[in-house]
Amino acid sequence: MDSADLPPSDITEAVQHTLEELGIHDTPRLQELFSQLANQLQKDMAQLAETGAGEPEKLEALRVRWLGRKQGVIRSINDNWLRSASPELKREIGQLLNALREEAERQILVVKRAEGIPMTPAPVTVTPAPVTARWSIPEPTVFVTGALDITLPGTRRAVGVRHILRRVMDEITEIFFSLGYSVEEGPDIESVYYNFEALNIPEDHPARDDQDTFYIDSRTVLRTHTSSVQIRTMEKLQPPLRIIVPGKAYRRDTPDATHSPMFHQVEGLAVDTHITFADLKGTLDYFLKAFFGPEVRTRFRPSFFPFTEPSAEVDISCLFCGARGCRICKQSGWIELMGCGMVDPALYPHVHYEASRYSGFAFGMGVERLAMLKYGVQDIQLFFQGDVRFLRQFR
Numbered sequence: 016m017d018s019a020d021l022p023p024s025d026i027t028e029a030v031q032h033t034l035e036e037l038g039i040h041d042t043p044r045l046q047e048l049f050s051q052l053a054n055q056l057q058k059d060m061a062q063l064a065e066t067g068a069g070e071p072e073k074l075e076a077l078r079v080r081w082l083g084r085k086q087g088v089i090r091s092i093n094d095n096w097l098r099s100a101s102p103e104l105k106r107e108i109g110q111l112l113n114a115l116r117e118e119a120e121r122q123i124l125v126v127k128r129a130e131g132i133p134m135t136p137a138p139v140t141v142t143p144a145p146v147t148a149r150w151s152i153p154e155p156t157v158f159v160t161g162a163l164d165i166t167l168p169g170t171r172r173a174v175g176v177r178h179i180l181r182r183v184m185d186e187i188t189e190i191f192f193s194l195g196y197s198v199e200e201g202p203d204i205e206s207v208y209y210n211f212e213a214l215n216i217p218e219d220h221p222a223r224d225d226q227d228t229f230y231i232d233s234r235t236v237l238r239t240h241t242s243s244v245q246i247r248t249m250e251k252l253q254p255p256l257r258i259i260v261p262g263k264a265y266r267r268d269t270p271d272a273t274h275s276p277m278f279h280q281v282e283g284l285a286v287d288t289h290i291t292f293a294d295l296k297g298t299l300d301y302f303l304k305a306f307f308g309p310e311v312r313t314r315f316r317p318s319f320f321p322f323t324e325p326s327a328e329v330d331i332s333c334l335f336c337g338a339r340g341c342r343i344c345k346q347s348g349w350i351e352l353m354g355c356g357m358v359d360p361a362l363y364p365h366v367h368y369e370a371s372r373y374s375g376f377a378f379g380m381g382v383e384r385l386a387m388l389k390y391g392v393q394d395i396q397l398f399f400q401g402d403v404r405f406l407r408q409f410r
């Protein structure tokens with residue numbers, strides 16, 4: 016029997032025979048057969064629309080004719096065509112059969128929805144998310160068939176958290192806001208002038224070795240500290256001035272537990288008439304007690320920075336042993352935290368401030384270091400690896 020000879024209304028008859036019996040051995044004729052079946056499905060649907068779409072029994076009869084588990088067209092194709100087909104045709108039949116089944120399911124569902132006919136719960140097809148990355152967001156569940164069960168629990172979306180470094184920077188900023196400071200920002204890609212020269216670090220100064228960095232060209236660097244914004248701000252604003260500068264800084268450091276080529280700093284600067292070292296000490300003591308807790312004690316040790324004179328290193332009493340001495344404070348009872356000093360008057364001519372009239376102080380701290388001490392993080396690399404198991408601990 017030739018499929019092309021079948022009267023169209025009998026096409027569903029053909030599924031009761033094997034392909035062998037139908038004399039079908041190649042893909043083109045197979046496709047033709049399936050397109051006739053698709054046409055028949057359309058005709059059945061059209062007829063239903065004309066004669067009884069609102070009658071659930073008629074729709075059910077149509078469903079049984081096409082999708083019925085025992086004698087439905089789809090089932091028969093599976094039993095009579097697919098099973099006995101040659102290996103070459105099997106794949107093709109499988110694909111065409113799937114397409115036909117999906118089309119029949121879809122069409123029936125459309126009528127059911129349109130007519131408000133209650134749907135018998137059919138199995139829900141879930142498309143699994145492709146496993147692309149360890150933390151890939153799962154694809155939403157796709158309901159291909161079946162009713163929507165509104166009593167099922169909804170899809171919970173994980174609520175993100177601020178990155179711990181952002182949070183620590185916000186904590187620092189809040190404390191300085193309460194002291195009347197405002198926030199300034201500057202570019203990460205900085206000129207050698209703002210990063211070094213105007214801060215009293217000339218070309219051959221050994222301080223440049225400590226701050227070896229990434230040169231874009233001989234006059235442009237990735238800033239080695241946020242101190243560069245001191246000069247930019249003083250150029251822009253006249254005293255009185257109280258600013259902090261949170262931001263990224265870069266150095267050519269090999270990554271290890273305490274070093275990263277990119278890290279964060281918060282710089283501070285206050286310039287006014289009559290500012291003294293006592294103001295600097297009082298400000299930083301207040302800040303550190305607010306940040307770490309009132310029991311913390313502070314200590315100022317003489318030090319050197321090219322842009323401050325005098326300069327100091329600020330230590331806090333060890334948070335881990337109550338200053339009795341432990342491994343973390345190297346038995347000293349103190350932990351070194353940040354640099355500071357009185358703004359070196361050598362900077363003022365660069366920004367056209369009257370050096371005889373104004374004085375000021377400056378300080379700079381590493382955000383990662385503060386975060387590691389406050390939250391007990393042992394390895395700076397954890398901040399940048401994006402592992403949510405680490406990050407979500409800081410809710």
Ligand code: DAH
Pocket residue numbers: 239240241242282283320322323353354355356377378379380
């Ligand atoms: N810029 C210094 C650094 O990155 C930190 C610093 C020290 C900033 C002393 C200051 C300061 O403003 O006064 O190591």
